[in-house]
Amino acid sequence: MDADRLDLDLTAQEPLPPAAVDAVLGLLASGKLHRYGETGAKPSEASQLEAEFAQSLGVPYCVALNSCGSAMFVALRASGVQPGDAVLSNCFTLAPVPGAIAHAGAHPVLVDVTEDYTIDLDDLERKIAASGARTLLLSHMRGHVCDMARLSRLCEAAGVRVVEDCAHTMGADWAGKPTGTWGLAGCFSLQSYKHANSGEGGLLVTADADLAARAILMSGSYMLYASHLARPDEAVFERWKYRTPNFSLRMSNLAAAAARPQFGAALADRCRRWNERYRWLSTALAGVPHLRLPVRPAEEGFVASSLQFSLVGLDPDACRAVIAACSARGVHIKWFGAAEPAGFTSAWQHWRFFPDQQRLPNAERVLAGLCDLRLPLTLTPADCNAIAEVVRDSIQRHSPR
Template structure:
């Protein structure tokens, strides 16, 4: 009997940096001028040019490039006036840097329930806004899953909420034709490896308000060299608050910007190919009665760099076995229902630093079966089909055989 087919690709393989970015990065390294500001004048414009180009790409007035997506979220909360101890609403399906940014601002996360489609529940948003007195919603478009933005923004307006969008996984996405990242007062993007743009680490804050943009530039660490910013509200707005705003040293380096600028032109083609990969794998997963993949059509143009699905009707120990079977055939699957944090994956029950959040029963129920597969941009159609087949066959084996946990597997702890 032949061995079952195995995926031999590394699903953590990123897309190479464009040659133009490599050439500019090498030029900068040979010069040693890696800091974004030039003390003798504006002779190092890589970051400033990227900020202007990124703002134009999104259709927002201002962009401030920083050292991480989490740093951009923190900066957004600061320029919106979030104070120590303030409650900040955040949906329950997100990654640890998001509640981390709230704690970084010395604020208090208030977690809002999600539904079976993985996105924020507008009715629980209303309840939590009323019970907490929060005035800011940090809306995470986690893994590119878009909530009904009409319903969310209506609830935010009704509750008097300012919205910060976490767009780490949603670059190029749209809701009814409107670009994600333009709904809130501010939006944060990431350039960490495995995102749509890759500098290893990096982030962008985009916004339209002149006063907030001035504060963001100063907070980011411009010293008194903010005149070198090309995406800026101008010297008058900056000088008006220059002595009131502390320097948090969040700057993006010239080296990161040099790698990123050529990638902007490739974004539409990248996003289209990533969505094609998502749709092909998702179609294969939907052939199993034991898996559910949320529909992502309707008024949204989503932008996916990975595939999510839910395991149906299996206890934690059988999910562990399913994960082991898929991994043995070359497909590592992340699981948000694991008893402890693994790699990049965590869930609200792991965030003890966020304080007591109450039951969050619907969020825990959804995350208990939620799985995630990274999808490098270079996957072929045949590899997409093989990934889906391995996942299908692994889950169907466990469901059919009633397999027991593999040795050393840890069952999920109760929420």
């Protein structure tokens, strides 16, 4: 192996906690993998997960679904979004967000991005006025949280409902208030690489009883909704049970059993360790020419399972060469400026299942140099210094002389 190549796996996952393995094996032995039992059933793993997660956020209702993308779609539909509606959304996000809008039959009104990767609130105000849209699907993309107090004031004044995509912000907050609790609904991910790992899964939280009842029915409860622990009263379901479609998007007991032991103190510890690694790497990258790190406000209680930086003052060919040079030395960086989507990474120009969007000049510039690195919890301070050295050398070799 090349001595200059790092032997690091930036996709490495920690093993599941022993309690999660035991719960999964017990379920496999029992065969009770479906969350609903028709007679004499005890509270299911999925129902207990819903109740525990709702309690952790201080909200009354939680619905477990098969993915965060499903949770976003159900939240949009259950909040009243109809086919043909306009839905505001960040232009800087990942494909499941526009996918949820498409699934609801709506179309996006994309909002520009700031230098620090959050939604541009000035552009949001303009787009609300110009579009007449009354729903915002707000993506806390890669864990970057905007000024939620200002956003909430802006949307409340305009009568805009907010659904939060919290796929990257489980455990995060703005000024002490958890993400997912600022809007009408919050949607969280249990996909591998996120803050709790069940392979795949989504959690929808809300304080709105009608939205919760509709979401439970849409998730695929049939008439077994009474077995949910974090649910509204029967009277709310009576309003909706005859006119709400079943989309069969519910979470299995298997995913819930894997996830439940990963919350509480275990989640807090992982959040602490992720931020520790973010500080190690961001400190090592600070001051590298042609590299800009985002400014994170004091109010942003972020959880950094990844790190983003911008290549500035480099043309697309130089950016491409930097990414390739890093990859050749074992540091695999996702680049949002690539002409073609790759892996999990795409940009709004790639979502051609929607009509042409308006120009987003700031986003074109910001995303052209935007780079993204996962932060596995296996990283050591020495690893972070070595990654930074590879990035520094690669930029130096391909920057203007």
